[in-house]
Amino acid sequence: MPRWDPPFLYGSREFSAEDLALVTGTARRFGRLGFAEVVATICENLPWKAPNGQLKIDACTQLLHGLEAAGLVELPARRPGHVVRAAAERMGTAPPNPVVRTVLREIQPIRVEPVPAEEGPTWNAMMAVYHPLGFRRAFGAQQKYWIWDEATGSPRVLGGLLFAAAARSLAVRDAWIGWDAQQRQRYRHRIVSNSRYLLMPAVAVPHLASHVLALALRRLPEDWVRRYGFAPALVETFVERPWAGTCYRAANWLCLGQTAGRGRQDREHAKAVTVKAVWVYPLFRDWRTRLMAPLEVAPDGELDA
Helix, strand or coil, rough: CCCCCCCEECCEEEEEEHHHHHHHHHHCCCHCCCCHHHHHHHHHHHHCCCCCCCCCCHHHHHHHHHHHHHCCCCCCCCCCCCCCCCCCCCCCCCCCCCCECCCCHCCCCEEEEEEHHHHHHHHHHHHHHCCCCCCCCCCCCCEEEEECCCCCCCCCEEEEEEEEEECCCHHHHHHHHHCCCHHHHHHHEEEEEEEEECCCEEEEEHHHHHHHHHHHHHHHCCCHHHHHHHHCCEEEEECCCCCCCCHHHHCCCCCEEEECCCCCCCCCCCCCCCCCCCEECCCCCCCHHHCCCCCCCCCCCCCCC
């Protein structure tokens, strides 16, 4: 069956013939209003919303581009000044790299806290400057964290973490879960990826890395519920040589094996990248049940650009 013959599944939503007619009809009738207005109108009229009530703008945008590529809709031109979603995020000034060489108890308590929107550019710059992989942007739904201590009497940035959209398809992960392609497409948003983890280069504190992971994962489900209306069930991450994933092992993560050596956006299987070890951490004892429990709609942003 062709990709867009109804009923078809997009994200976690099944589109009927009536839904498809509403989408294409709205794009045709209201195209003069501009692309952003068409997307918002479709989301309101379907309705297509995340569990937290927000319109699923990102997912609808991607659906429309797919329909346009198939010749099913003609989209209005984007207005001047429209920001391409795949562009790099705004950068500020990176915080200083503190020299911290001590034992963990001397810098307790460690705080892992969400990054406020106004501090996002500073966090972005920190990752771009200090992380070995650099940083341009996060994919899909996301939560950024600061790592702080107050051993000097005032808050001091020791690093940060990013949890974002999981890989579209991952052989060792998907085999371990035991789901099929349709289940993966419907429920992938319940897996999040620890796509960046940084302790500043001059920070050398034994056991700090695994301690921070424990603090972050303890609060991640509640923070995700606050942002997106549901709690993830599983966290994944990727570790490439020369790193061995020692802190993940110490924090009780499970190593499943290795990636196939393709990037997350390589749908044509044409671009070779470094093979990485795949680590996962279940956030709940009943994580398998939670992973594929019924959910009326998935959150905005679960489909990455």
